[in-house]
Amino acid sequence: MIREQKLTPTDEAAPLQRLESQLCFALYSVTHALGRTYAPLLEALNLTYSQYLVMLVLWEGDDLTVKTIGMRLFLDSGTLTPLLKRLEHAGLIVRRRNPVDERELRICLTPEGDRLRERARHLPKTLACSMGRPEHELAALRDDLLRLRSTLMGALDGHRTDVSSEAP
Amino acid sequence: MIREQKLTPTDEAAPLQRLESQLCFALYSVTHALGRTYAPLLEALNLTYSQYLVMLVLWEGDDLTVKTIGMRLFLDSGTLTPLLKRLEHAGLIVRRRNPVDERELRICLTPEGDRLRERARHLPKTLACSMGRPEHELAALRDDLLRLRSTLMGALDGHRTDVSSEAP
DNA sequence: CGCAATTAGATTGCTCGCAATATATTATTT
DNA sequence: AAATAATATATTGCGAGCAATCTAATTGCG
Numbered sequence A, B: 001m002i003r004e005q006k007l008t009p010t011d012e013a014a015p016l017q018r019l020e021s022q023l024c025f026a027l028y029s030v031t032h033a034l035g036r037t038y039a040p041l042l043e044a045l046n047l048t049y050s051q052y053l054v055m056l057v058l059w060e061g062d063d064l065t066v067k068t069i070g071m072r073l074f075l076d077s078g079t080l081t082p083l084l085k086r087l088e089h090a091g092l093i094v095r096r097r098n099p100v101d102e103r104e105l106r107i108c109l110t111p112e113g114d115r116l117r118e119r120a121r122h123l124p125k126t127l128a129c130s131m132g133r134p135e136h137e138l139a140a141l142r143d144d145l146l147r148l149r150s151t152l153m154g155a156l157d158g159h160r161t162d163v164s165s166e167a168p
Numbered sequence C: 001c002g003c004a005a006t007t008a009g010a011t012t013g014c015t016c017g018c019a020a021t022a023t024a025t026t027a028t029t030t
Numbered sequence D: 001a002a003a004t005a006a007t008a009t010a011t012t013g014c015g016a017g018c019a020a021t022c023t024a025a026t027t028g029c030g
Helices: A023-043 A049-059 A066-073 A077-089 A111-120 A123-130 A135-157 B023-043 B049-059 B066-073 B077-089 B111-120 B123-130 B135-158
Strands: A093-098 A101-109 B093-097 B105-109
Touching: A023 A049, A023 A123, A023 B023, A023 B049, A023 B123, A023 B135, A049 A066, A049 A077, A049 A101, A049 A111, A049 B023, A066 A077, A066 A101, A077 A093, A101 A111, A123 B023, A123 B135, A135 B023, A135 B123, A135 B135, B023 B049, B023 B123, B049 B066, B049 B077, B049 B105, B049 B111, B066 B077, B066 B105, B077 B093, B105 B111
Parallel strands: none
Antiparallel strands: A093 A101, B093 B105
């Protein structure tokens, strides 16, 4: 029932199938490594990584709907609704229905949420430092990844021909 | 209580704090885009992405402990234990205690688990195709990411006892 | 106007990922 | 040999992510 020895190791039979040869695993594992690098820094701000992303969006300009935040972060209400409730409970944001369109929930920063931006300002540089490379190399890698994201998202949408405003 | 207008937009006050300027978000979002690209392909195999990664490891050679699988994928038993139980329930692996050391759980492929490798063989090429770039470019990106992973993991391991909370 | 279609969020249920902790087994020390 | 430490896995609890579904509000169309 159980094979005692593998007869055709993946390395010989299908080299592209090796874990470490795959771009997807490189992405997966470096993303998680980065998450673990962020964790202790974000803990000082009482934020999870996903909450930090939402705050980054709001710091660029608040009074946004859940939908808008979701489009920027590629997340849906199933993820955002409970996350935003936690941010509200933490006193960083307020959630209010838009009186003009009661379907919409407008998300605004509280003064405390706004102040947190200062305490988080050093994070990008601190992280760049952990990556041990000159900024221009990191920027090049970032742009390469953003291009890849565009390609993948474009293939996913497929039928959806919304040509509104995606990152270049 | 709620600010009507932002006084110092992040773009001007702290350009490095912008969401789209950060490598971490590029990684985060492209990883999720890739996950969504994989989902329909893996659904045909009745695998989640994480389960697929475990199968990739086992296809390179099975009869591994949970610990070994975890070291290869950078995952711990809290993640792997329930995941492996699901793979066993799906009939793809068997979990047996090692009689020589009852602490260890040896994970082996079933014949069905082994056969699944053939049905999954096309995935790497299919995905590479979705990324719309020549293989050597994808390989270069992969190697760049693996270097970054090494840097980050090295910093994580190295400072386990050290308190590296200095902020510039 | 009235009613179907659309839209925005919320909810449910499942799987990950991880920290913290618990349990069982083996190795080491005294 | 008994006590202790180390190791491997399991369990618990929480916060994502995401598909599917639900509700309420708005829009569109006859």
